[in-house]
Amino acid sequence: MSDLTALIDALPDAAVLVVGDAMLDRFTYGMVDRISPEAPIPVLRVQREVLTLGGAGNVACNLAALGTGVRFLSVLGDDEPGRTLRQQVAERLGDADGLVVEPGRRTTTKTRFIAGSQQLLRADGETVADIAPASADRLLALAEQALDQCAVLVLSDYGKGVLTPALVTRLIDAAKARGRLVVVDPKGRDYSRYRGADVLTPNRKELAEASGLPVSGDGAVEAACRHLIAGCGVAALVGTRSEEGMSVVTADSATHLRAEAREVFDVSGAGDTVVAVLSAALAAGAELTAAARLATVAAGIVVAKVGTAVVRPDELRTAVHRSGWESDAIKVVGLEAALERVARWRVQGLRVGFTNGCFDLLHPGHVSLLSQARSACDRLVVGLNSDASVKRLKGETRPVQGEGARATVLASLSSVDLVVVFEEDTPLRLIETLRPDVLVKGADYTIATVVGADVVQSYGGTVFLADLIQGQSTTRMVERMKR
Structure with a gap:
């Protein structure tokens, strides 16, 4: 080997x-x-x-x-x-x-x-x-x-x-x-x-x-x-x-x-x-x-x-x-590989879902969101903000964990089928490229404010707003850790 x-x-x-x-x-x-x-x-x-x-x-x-x-x-x-x-x-x-x-x-x-x-x-x-x-x-x-x-x-x-x-x-x-x-x-x-x-x-x-x-x-x-x-x-x-x-x-x-x-x-x-x-x-x-x-x-x-x-x-x-190929073993992939995997799922007649986030410190709220997202589709793709993207969105002290660690943790969840890291501030390019059948975000958004909702709806896809667990926030966790 x-x-x-x-x-x-x-x-x-x-x-x-x-x-x-x-x-x-x-x-x-x-x-x-x-x-x-x-x-x-x-x-x-x-x-x-x-x-x-x-x-x-x-x-x-x-x-x-x-x-x-x-x-x-x-x-x-x-x-x-x-x-x-x-x-x-x-x-x-x-x-x-x-x-x-x-x-x-x-x-x-x-x-x-x-x-x-x-x-x-x-x-x-x-x-x-x-x-x-x-x-x-x-x-x-x-x-x-x-x-x-x-x-x-x-x-x-x-x-x-x-x-x-x-x-x-x-x-x-x-x-x-x-x-x-x-x-x-x-x-x-x-x-x-x-x-x-x-x-x-x-x-x-x-x-x-x-x-x-x-x-x-x-x-x-x-x-x-x-x-x-x-x-x-x-x-x-x-x-x-x-x-x-x-x-x-x-x-x-x-x-x-x-x-x-x-x-x-x-x-x-x-x-x-x-x-x-x-x-x-x-x-x-x-x-x-x-x-x-x-x-x-x-x-x-x-x-x-x-x-x-x-x-x-x-x-x-x-x-x-691995001394062989397991078709679903690699979950963290680039955009081209993700396109290939999504194409394969579509030919099999599977519905592809998409959600995104920073997922800096994984907490029960994240787990619930991902579980609800997976229940709305047959395969779930998670768009993950890169370290540079998180820093622009959350400030110089974030992320707490690097993108490699965050991607590994997400990939370990049974509800997640694919993880794609993106460099932009929003996942719009990912959504336009992958064309998911279902787009999932938390209920703190409205459909009108979900990035990519108009794109997904334009070709007949659906937007799903997942229920939130109150009091769960990475920002709050970071603040508590500083005390």
Whole structure:
């Protein structure tokens, strides 16, 4: 565990180059409450839309979330989805200079229509054809420059035409000439096109198709991997086996790592997370089995999230320390992680509540408020004022306890499901971002004076005023302590 923790700490010092098929993933969420009169199909009443990077772009986003340096190269069409994808890459990765525009090409877009937790339909728009020779030459030139700063080259092949056989060979040759490792997330049945690569990461289905051999059980997986190693000229395979874990196989050794997931909610993009963590760990200097072990932990985390998600270093550290992932174990999180958790609860049909405060010295009044808040919803998020925020609101002598201590105490309560520290004087930004179904404050407020009440009511949420226990006040407690 200490070795894996040290490896996690080293990830920000590594750098990885990702080349492959970029995709724009669009998730359209809504509700179905009637059948169309035009045809026997459900009518989706759209409530929100989420855009994210898929394919090789998701590998790059996972690397960025780990804090690892990442350079991302791909080819887009000169179309609206391409421009949106470029904007997403710039926002998520810092720049989009590695994206080559090819006129006449259609940017790969996958649109998923989801009602509650049920996906109704996926609509794909794409060009599945080899990129033009000029685009391949441009990608190679950019890759050769990036390889001077990156320790690992990742080829994320989704079979959309960016990684042509000729370009794959040239990229691997360029990496090997510089002493770089090459990790490939493969596609298709012919893995000989990746000859010279250090690691291939097929899933169980891909392994069976490429080898033509059975893959049930450790022995069969080893045999299938070694068949490909011998026939395709690659150094190792890391076979991902879903709930059975992961197998690390070379010509003369095999290690089988069991899955870390406690709950599998959504496997979308889990393979991308595995490739990202594996390549980042290798770039940080880890040997292959240790890198795969960390990737197994990461896979156990990401399958408990919704959609094409990422894994962050703090989640990895907690999972390693606990020898596994417990989906509700981490209660004190940042805003991005809170958004992921809330999205997951919503897909499960749970009502999300929100309350906030300084909670400096926890007293029975606080406990009662939180208990009443939790009774009004299925999951309760608590917004906690940061130390700087409390000082501005309460004066230089406050808080008595730091935000870390206050958050820990709140997280220990069964009525609290999530704690998010915020820096502002009010939780308005948190409320606007998380969009709780229920907003809870004490009855010393009126609905008109509750911060965020108008926001919550605007989309159909409710505001609940909890009863107060008379005589309970942190300020009074502090005054008594001074006597």
